[in-house]
Amino acid sequence: MTDIDHMTTNPFDDDKLHEECGVFGIFGHKEAAAHVALGLHALQHRGQEACGIFSYDGAQFHSHKAMGLVGDNFSDSAVMSQLKGSSSIGHVRYATTGGTVIRNVQPLFAEFEFGGLSIAHNGNLTNTQAVRRTLVRRGCIFQSDMDTEVIVHLVAVSLYATVEDRLIDALRQIEGAYSLVAMTKNTMIGVRDPHGVRPLCLGKLDDSYILASESCAFDIIGAEFVRDVEPGEVIIINQDGVKSIKPFGDNPSRFCVFEYIYFARPDSQIENRSVYEVRKAIGAELARESGVDADMVVPVPDSGVPSAIGYAAEASMAFELGIIRNHYVGRTFIEPTQDIRHLGVRLKHNANIRSVKGKRIILVDDSIVRGTTSKKIVDMMRQAGAAEVHMRISSPPTAWPCFYGIDTPRREKLLAGTHSVEQMAEIIGADSLAFISIDGMYRAVGEAKRNDANPQFCDACFTGEYPTRLQDHEDDVAAQREPSLPLLAEQGK
Numbered sequence: 001m002t003d004i005d006h007m008t009t010n011p012f013d014d015d016k017l018h019e020e021c022g023v024f025g026i027f028g029h030k031e032a033a034a035h036v037a038l039g040l041h042a043l044q045h046r047g048q049e050a051c052g053i054f055s056y057d058g059a060q061f062h063s064h065k066a067m068g069l070v071g072d073n074f075s076d077s078a079v080m081s082q083l084k085g086s087s088s089i090g091h092v093r094y095a096t097t098g099g100t101v102i103r104n105v106q107p108l109f110a111e112f113e114f115g116g117l118s119i120a121h122n123g124n125l126t127n128t129q130a131v132r133r134t135l136v137r138r139g140c141i142f143q144s145d146m147d148t149e150v151i152v153h154l155v156a157v158s159l160y161a162t163v164e165d166r167l168i169d170a171l172r173q174i175e176g177a178y179s180l181v182a183m184t185k186n187t188m189i190g191v192r193d194p195h196g197v198r199p200l201c202l203g204k205l206d207d208s209y210i211l212a213s214e215s216c217a218f219d220i221i222g223a224e225f226v227r228d229v230e231p232g233e234v235i236i237i238n239q240d241g242v243k244s245i246k247p248f249g250d251n252p253s254r255f256c257v258f259e260y261i262y263f264a265r266p267d268s269q270i271e272n273r274s275v276y277e278v279r280k281a282i283g284a285e286l287a288r289e290s291g292v293d294a295d296m297v298v299p300v301p302d303s304g305v306p307s308a309i310g311y312a313a314e315a316s317m318a319f320e321l322g323i324i325r326n327h328y329v330g331r332t333f334i335e336p337t338q339d340i341r342h343l344g345v346r347l348k349h350n351a352n353i354r355s356v357k358g359k360r361i362i363l364v365d366d367s368i369v370r371g372t373t374s375k376k377i378v379d380m381m382r383q384a385g386a387a388e389v390h391m392r393i394s395s396p397p398t399a400w401p402c403f404y405g406i407d408t409p410r411r412e413k414l415l416a417g418t419h420s421v422e423q424m425a426e427i428i429g430a431d432s433l434a435f436i437s438i439d440g441m442y443r444a445v446g447e448a449k450r451n452d453a454n455p456q457f458c459d460a461c462f463t464g465e466y467p468t469r470l471q472d473h474e475d476d477v478a479a480q481r482e483p484s485l486p487l488l489a490e491q492g493k
Helices: 032-042 077-082 129-138 149-156 163-171 258-263 275-290 305-315 336-345 372-383 420-427 436-446 471-481 485-492
Strands: 021-027 050-058 061-067 087-093 109-111 115-125 178-185 188-192 201-205 206-214 224-228 234-238 239-244 296-299 321-323 349-351 360-365 388-393 433-437
Touching: 021 115, 021 178, 021 188, 032 050, 032 077, 061 077, 061 115, 061 201, 087 115, 087 178, 087 275, 115 149, 115 471, 115 485, 129 149, 149 163, 163 188, 163 234, 163 388, 163 433, 188 206, 188 420, 188 436, 206 234, 206 239, 206 275, 206 321, 239 305, 239 349, 258 275, 275 388, 275 433, 296 305, 305 360, 360 372, 372 388
Parallel strands: 296 360, 360 388, 388 433
Antiparallel strands: 021 087, 021 206, 050 061, 050 087, 109 115, 115 178, 178 188, 188 234, 201 206, 201 224, 234 239, 321 349
């Protein structure tokens, strides 16, 4: 792939941890699909590559799936009028497994002996390849290369009678992270994996119940936030109301702490914590841990804003918008020539020169992945005349890849996976660089410190301690170590 081929997304996309996916479902509302479209719009930050909605009208299922944004695909009255029924589920996607093609767009749908089942999944399974091989040997025919379809086939081959029991049977055979919403002709089901890595919450609008990845999706339709779905909990919604069961036993909660740092919308409430308040608290911890004499705090917009506010307040320092973001740069921007590739950073961010010239500034950002963006931002501040540029990061160094639904590079491509903080500072060109400590991050979310024996969150991207087995990854590593057949033949000569 050439550099020009690679520039099919904006120039920042390969240097950020990508959002995973978002799910939304509503049961028992006469305008179900319209509410799902609005809910997905609120969850658009979790995936911008594709979106889909299924509905059921008492007689048949209806669907519309497309590449691109919710607003571009579900604003047409002709499309929405086809999505009839009082039950509906939807999905916004960023691909972490499976290619970016229409056959991989969720929700997925299949016909079973009990009727149709539509399913939408946020997360990533860590034993997909192993389970898929077993299913293929049994005669299952896959239509996509997504891990979600593994769940569909496991439901198909289950010998249990009810759809609820068949789904639970399927989920007992998979590992990894999943929050999912499923819909049959008379039931909606929400499930969160036993460790609760990915978020899922329950809401209510009049007499209708809702399941969504984040509480901000309730706000857009005027619904009430009821509670978070608990780790390992199965929520069953039907005409009789809501039933909760916990079939997977007791497991320690390992909610993804990066949801608080970056992924979730600031106006969401997750696990009884305000995302916005946590991000401000992280900034305050940063100021206490790694304060430096400077004139102003400047956020790298938009994700760095709450932490920068917290930092500035704790340090009694001016908060200034020294970088202005262009909100009209989409993910499908294509640069016209390779010659102006170096201007790519200015497509999305531009220096507010009069604010930063001659000033000692503290840049606050949420993470450093490859480091290319941080270097360009620091360079931009230098060119704007900043006297000093200090960078503060509201997460610990991201040194390990995620296998639970966040698209991260391999460890050797992560700057913190191969360099010390001092080396990273030199590479990005900052006068100083500091990350929040692990314990500081835990303090910001309300814990005294990290419990090393039983961590309260999934923080594997910082520590390398994964809460589940990584069977597919282990198999891939083992396969790379095995000699090829020709080599074995040569050794046998």
